[in-house]
Amino acid sequence: MAPVVDTLRLTAEQAAALLERREISPAELREAYFEAIAERDGELHCYLRTTETAEGDGVPIALKDVISTKGVETTAGSRILAGYVPVFDATVAARVKAAGLSLLGKTNTDEFAMGSSTENSAYGPSRNPWDPTRVPGGSGGGSAAAVTAGLAPWALGSDTGGSIKQPSALCGNVGLRPTYGSVSRYGVVAFASSLDQIGPVAKTVRDVALLYSIIAGRDPLDSTTAELPEPVRLPEDDSLAGLRIGVPTELNEAEGIEPGVRDAVRRTLELAEELGAEVGECSLPRSVRYGLPCYYLIAPAEASSNLARYDGIRYGARAEGSSYQEVVERTRDEGFGDEPKRRIMLGTYALSAGYYDAYYGQAQKVRTLIIEEHREALERFDLLACPTSPTVAFPLGERADDPLAMYAADLLTIPSCLAGLPGLSIPCGLSDGLPVGLQLIGPQFGENTLFRAGHALEQALGFDTVPERWR
Amino acid sequence: MPISRDDVLHVARLARLALTEDEVERLTHELADIVEAVGIVAELDLEGVPPTSHPRGLVNVMDDDEPRPPLPLEDVLANAPDHEGNLFRVPAWRQ
Amino acid sequence: MSWEPVIGLEIHVQLKTKTKMFCRCPVGFGAGENTQTCPVCLGFPGALPVTNRVAVEWTILLGLALDCTIAERAVFARKNYFYPDLPKGYQISQYDLPLCKDGKMLVPTADGDRVIGIVRAHLEEDAAKTVHVGGSTGRIGGAAWSLVDYNRGGTPLVEIVTAPDLHSPEEAKRFLQLLRQTIVELGISDAEMEKGTLRVDANVSVRPAGSDELRTRTEIKNMNSFTFIARGIEAEVERQIAVWEAGEEVRQETYDFDAATGRLTPRRAKEEADDYRYFPEPDLVPVEPDRRLVERLRAELPELPAARIRRIEGELGLERAIVLVTGGLDRLWQETVEAGADALAAANVVANNLVRAGVDPELVSPKELAKLVGARERIPRVAFDEAIARLGEPGFSADPYLAREAVSDVAALDPLVDAILAAHPEQVAAYRGGKEGLLGFFVGQVMRETDGTANPRVVSDLLREKLAG
Numbered sequence A: 001m002a003p004v005v006d007t008l009r010l011t012a013e014q015a016a017a018l019l020e021r022r023e024i025s026p027a028e029l030r031e032a033y034f035e036a037i038a039e040r041d042g043e044l045h046c047y048l049r050t051t052e053t054a055e056g057d058g059v060p061i062a063l064k065d066v067i068s069t070k071g072v073e074t075t076a077g078s079r080i081l082a083g084y085v086p087v088f089d090a091t092v093a094a095r096v097k098a099a100g101l102s103l104l105g106k107t108n109t110d111e112f113a114m115g116s117s118t119e120n121s122a123y124g125p126s127r128n129p130w131d132p133t134r135v136p137g138g139s140g141g142g143s144a145a146a147v148t149a150g151l152a153p154w155a156l157g158s159d160t161g162g163s164i165k166q167p168s169a170l171c172g173n174v175g176l177r178p179t180y181g182s183v184s185r186y187g188v189v190a191f192a193s194s195l196d197q198i199g200p201v202a203k204t205v206r207d208v209a210l211l212y213s214i215i216a217g218r219d220p221l222d223s224t225t226a227e228l229p230e231p232v233r234l235p236e237d238d239s240l241a242g243l244r245i246g247v248p249t250e251l252n253e254a255e256g257i258e259p260g261v262r263d264a265v266r267r268t269l270e271l272a273e274e275l276g277a278e279v280g281e282c283s284l285p286r287s288v289r290y291g292l293p294c295y296y297l298i299a300p301a302e303a304s305s306n307l308a309r310y311d312g313i314r315y316g317a318r319a320e321g322s323s324y325q326e327v328v329e330r331t332r333d334e335g336f337g338d339e340p341k342r343r344i345m346l347g348t349y350a351l352s353a354g355y356y357d358a359y360y361g362q363a364q365k366v367r368t369l370i371i372e373e374h375r376e377a378l379e380r381f382d383l384l385a386c387p388t389s390p391t392v393a394f395p396l397g398e399r400a401d402d403p404l405a406m407y408a409a410d411l412l413t414i415p416s417c418l419a420g421l422p423g424l425s426i427p428c429g430l431s432d433g434l435p436v437g438l439q440l441i442g443p444q445f446g447e448n449t450l451f452r453a454g455h456a457l458e459q460a461l462g463f464d465t466v467p468e469r470w471r
Numbered sequence B: 001m002p003i004s005r006d007d008v009l010h011v012a013r014l015a016r017l018a019l020t021e022d023e024v025e026r027l028t029h030e031l032a033d034i035v036e037a038v039g040i041v042a043e044l045d046l047e048g049v050p051p052t053s054h055p056r057g058l059v060n061v062m063d064d065d066e067p068r069p070p071l072p073l074e075d076v077l078a079n080a081p082d083h084e085g086n087l088f089r090v091p092a093w094r095q
Numbered sequence C: 001m002s003w004e005p006v007i008g009l010e011i012h013v014q015l016k017t018k019t020k021m022f023c024r025c026p027v028g029f030g031a032g033e034n035t036q037t038c039p040v041c042l043g044f045p046g047a048l049p050v051t052n053r054v055a056v057e058w059t060i061l062l063g064l065a066l067d068c069t070i071a072e073r074a075v076f077a078r079k080n081y082f083y084p085d086l087p088k089g090y091q092i093s094q095y096d097l098p099l100c101k102d103g104k105m106l107v108p109t110a111d112g113d114r115v116i117g118i119v120r121a122h123l124e125e126d127a128a129k130t131v132h133v134g135g136s137t138g139r140i141g142g143a144a145w146s147l148v149d150y151n152r153g154g155t156p157l158v159e160i161v162t163a164p165d166l167h168s169p170e171e172a173k174r175f176l177q178l179l180r181q182t183i184v185e186l187g188i189s190d191a192e193m194e195k196g197t198l199r200v201d202a203n204v205s206v207r208p209a210g211s212d213e214l215r216t217r218t219e220i221k222n223m224n225s226f227t228f229i230a231r232g233i234e235a236e237v238e239r240q241i242a243v244w245e246a247g248e249e250v251r252q253e254t255y256d257f258d259a260a261t262g263r264l265t266p267r268r269a270k271e272e273a274d275d276y277r278y279f280p281e282p283d284l285v286p287v288e289p290d291r292r293l294v295e296r297l298r299a300e301l302p303e304l305p306a307a308r309i310r311r312i313e314g315e316l317g318l319e320r321a322i323v324l325v326t327g328g329l330d331r332l333w334q335e336t337v338e339a340g341a342d343a344l345a346a347a348n349v350v351a352n353n354l355v356r357a358g359v360d361p362e363l364v365s366p367k368e369l370a371k372l373v374g375a376r377e378r379i380p381r382v383a384f385d386e387a388i389a390r391l392g393e394p395g396f397s398a399d400p401y402l403a404r405e406a407v408s409d410v411a412a413l414d415p416l417v418d419a420i421l422a423a424h425p426e427q428v429a430a431y432r433g434g435k436e437g438l439l440g441f442f443v444g445q446v447m448r449e450t451d452g453t454a455n456p457r458v459v460s461d462l463l464r465e466k467l468a469g
Ligand SMILES: [Mg+2]
Pocket: C012, C093, C124, C159
């Protein structure tokens, strides 16, 4: 008789232990998640589709629907990819399979990972497990909500400007955006190639580290990847002795940071000092003022090109038309939702003749400044800390008609993404009964330091990842 | 630089988006707001600053010229909305 | 007023690497449609390009042969436009930082070397192949459907852009012949226009002779042989001169050359101006060629065609030297001469008889060929022709053919010549009436009757003597 597992509390590490001790069979474990999905996904809409049968006898996993899965429909949350069934696995999908993890299903995302609320999914929004009238964040709201709601022990997301870290913050779990180039993008539906990274979402820092160790490392199919300079270490230490944590003023006092968010982060930094860390102020003046504008030039420009392949010839939806041009224009008009169209338009404009130097070219130079600012700060400090999101989860629909307000949700996650640096979000408290995320930013390939700090704080904070309404 | 309706139509043509009249109207306003907001990057004098197109300084990542098996034909065509024999089919280019 | 053509060329060369530019699908002709494709060259979501190292090295090699500066840092860029044969909606090419630039090629002429500037040589991927069906005209405009085969898509292409330094259609043709031979000898491409592995577009303008102004230019596409290139440019030059002389303006346009009619057809103006929105390809990292690699490749460069033309023209004259070198025949010629053959006679046999017989010069033994060249006048023509045709066979020996003597005995030929003249009274009358070109006709008749064994010189002397009488 298998134990009754509480998927709301079960970590991936615990699940692996149960499997290893044969206290539960792989099928029983999957069944527990499908029961949870049956119970709660109707309300939350984390999954676009589940996979009742899957290979692998390890811990089950959910994958964001931008990750190509051989034989399983992959839509990137878009109508234009409705019915598209990849004939190959993304490298990260292949790596989790090779590690024995079995696929539970594909999670909801803002269309082409463009958004901060998962409301831009063509298949309807996901909801926040803490308060279903609120958004789970985005674009990886489906993965983040699924982990918090016990619908998957862990999941993979993709992060271009905050799409792993921000939903984790809003849903009260742990999310890692790895160093650019440490995880293969091969087979992941591209949004902005120089920014996209794949990373884990889980309930604990140790789970995140474990999943990161499975997916990271050089992939010959992705020219921008590199081998990790040191192996991933699962964190155990409860002390922060000797760790220097920088607190960038602008990222902690930016306009729009809610008082409850600021307080939770401040308390956590005090706790870090008690654990032995040296906490000091630093400054990233241009990264905050120009980060968001820089990002909203570079990412849409790359996206406008990456989304050019959706023309209705080789795959995906196709609209009728009497000529090639008509087919392509109608396919794209009917297939893309508002946000991809907005970004395609913006990016095309930023790259077009006469505007390139003022917009895209200038943004690439700003990016150089942002990289340098971060490098200088990280010479003095081992890590930087600030809120992940300026606010807690906001109500569905609140920002849906205001693109600029929606873009501001990523104000604090974007600068380090532009710099290619890893960032870890851990839950650090509640504000108005909703989770607040602390963002830790490390140097390139500084994931082990992020894991160490995140784990020590996690232990000291004792944050309960189960939403109050389900306790 | 304010965005005009003509800019929107021109960009939509470049991007191959057959926008509806409503969309053109809405995007003209939205893009104007966004471009104004992101346009502050122009404040900075970045003479001499090199552009970054890639956040890590990798160079010379190349592969040997050794063939690997292509996709089976059934996989090539598996998702094709339309094909004739082994060829993808699409209405012809309008001259 | 006399006019001077100003011509620049844009040449695309398909490299014969084993795999494509950015994926490891095999490259090759004749495979089943869409069977040499993968997620990368089909532009499937999430697929990423990986650069072919050999393609990069070969482009550097070509750049060195064209005396280019090899970039310290070359960057691939996306060229964005929509077309059914372009699966990603962009072509990966190079833009502001090409692998090779600022080169030159020397074209030997009777008045010294012409220096043709090479603006750049960069690496990019080829488009797929589209077939148009269902239309009434068979042309793209009348077709109802396009059928796409992505096998060719992604094949490495080198694009070479010349400065507008060419000033006549013949010069353009000669430049291309030399360039083609250079490419073939480097072993990086078949460079065959008929197969499409070498493609040429020409930018043409004219200006008053002696001026250095640059007037509006037009572009000619779709010329699939060197002869058509020269003809297409010629036709466009004449058209532009006529336009200017009529007091009108040449407009910037693109033309297709129709080989069948020799006419230029303007392409319909595009719906919007080209705006390719180039930007650095974020899926690839820059190429920074190692200087040691560049120097090693430079050291590997063989003696180039233009230099060889200069070296052998003293013996042969410029035109013959060009024919031999651009035909890839000069090495065989050289060795045949070294084996004892007369230089001019060997040049004629190699450039004419051997080419006509379709013999691969690589397979020919210069020693045997030298024997044949020496015996050419002496042995029967059939024997000579047969020997030439079999020169490429393994273990070929000229000796049996050398043993066959031509019939030079006048007494033996005399009755036959008489009989032939008697059988063709009209031609005899015409000859005597002044059509002396008919001599060849009579010689041919005699050769046929003797199965080619008669000595042609003896036969023509005999004929001339009898016809005069
Ligand atoms: Mg080209």
